[in-house]
Amino acid sequence: MNPVFFILAVVTLAGALGAVALRNMVHCALCLAVTFIGIAALFLHQGAQFAGLVQVLVYVGAVAVLIVFAILLTRSGDARKGVAVFSRSWKTGLLTAAATLATLVAAIVNSPGLLREAPRxxxxxxxxxxxxxxxxxxxxxxxxxxxxxxxxxxxxxxxxPEKPSGEPAPGPEKGARP
Amino acid sequence: MTPLPYWLILSSILFAIGLAGCLVRRNAIMVLIGIELMLNAANLNFIAFWRYGSGAEAAHGIMFVLFAIAIAAAETAVGLALVIALYRLRRTVQVDEADALKADDKPR
Structure with a gap:
């Protein structure tokens, strides 16, 4: 296995784990940016230069910043003690994800046709x-x-913002109302 | 060169992490983050199959990834706008508390 691939894969997976498991959501967004950069580097490693650069521009530059803005606007960033971060049915969710992973890995391992040389x-x-x-x-x-x-x-x-129905929109004629 | 199954297993793990985050977290923004991870895993697969496939000269894999990235960005923008609208209506973004279609059963 190529060491470059190994290092990039470890960085990407560590970022992804942090992005879904950390308690403070601002930290989650930063870990998500690390994951996006790792995936862009993996694209570059595969020889897809344009896709890697678009990945950096769109995901790191726009989507990560948009998520940080949404976290700040909805006040999700202040992780208070005692507020549950995970849902009550987290065991079912983890089991579903593990079953999906097991199915995918079993299908990949049992496909000998995938072991081919990369073309030029x-x-x-x-x-x-x-x-x-x-x-x-x-x-x-x-x-x-x-x-x-x-x-x-x-x-x-x-x-x-939704205006309450029945009230006219605030405008210059506001002073005419009693 | 790394064999193709390593790439596929990497993207499978990434997909499973995204799925777990999508199903396990309570905050709606974290659900969107999980969806982003799953979409990125799919893009990784597209690039891997493009690189190892027979018709590597054609740009089809790159094009698929470019269109997927654009549509994922649009999806994120609409999703976050929905989250902000939900927060304005209910003062919460926890998905297990937003379980009613009508907004009148709870005071604002």
């Missing part, structure tokens, strides 16, 4: 990816743009 590292430039995006993948790209626009509008509407 592919030469895939960012220019080639861009050309493919603009020709072969143009329709999915456009649909994705539409989805992102709808998501942005939807997220803003969801997070907007």
């Amino acid at each position: 590292a592919p030469e895939l430039s960012v220019r080639q990816i861009g050309l493919d995006l603009m020709s072969q993948w143009l329709l999915p790209l456009e649909i994705l743009g539409l989805l992102l626009t709808a998501t942005m509008i939807g997220a803003v509407i969801l997070a907007m």
Whole structure:
């Protein structure tokens, strides 16, 4: 086993464990960022440079910061003593996850067809990816743009404060009311 | 070069950790963090199969990962907006306390 792979895998898994198991949620978000960086490094190790850089930009740069903001806005960061962090049915959850892991690992270990030599590292430039995006993948790209626009509008509407019904919106005519 | 099963087992462990975090934690943001971990495990699998597959010259694996990352980011934005709306309505983000579809049964 490649030592680079081993170190990156250990860092990624340790970050993931910390991200789900720590009590303070700000620490969880920081561990999640470590996991994202580890996965980006694994992408680079596989020769997928563009995917690794996108992983750093989108996940470490945007998603981790968004999660930290949500933690701060909902006051989840102050871990008080006595408040249960884990749900009452945590044993069932752990059992489900362990069963899933056992099934996946058994399926992987019992598949001898997976033991093949890696082909030569592919030469895939960012220019080639861009050309493919603009020709072969143009329709999915456009649909994705539409989805992102709808998501942005939807997220803003969801997070907007609801005005109580029956009351007019506060405006310049407020002084006219008795 | 590391054999392909090591990559698959790594992503399986990552998926199981995400699933456990999703099922075990009470806070809705932690459930979203678990979902993010599971999506990243899937992306790791896409890259591994792209690298070890026969048609490594084509960019299909990279494209799949790029689209998955974009959709996961959109999903996170909507999920966190839902969490913030829930917090504004109920003053809590614990998923086992938010078990009613109507908001009127509890004072704000």
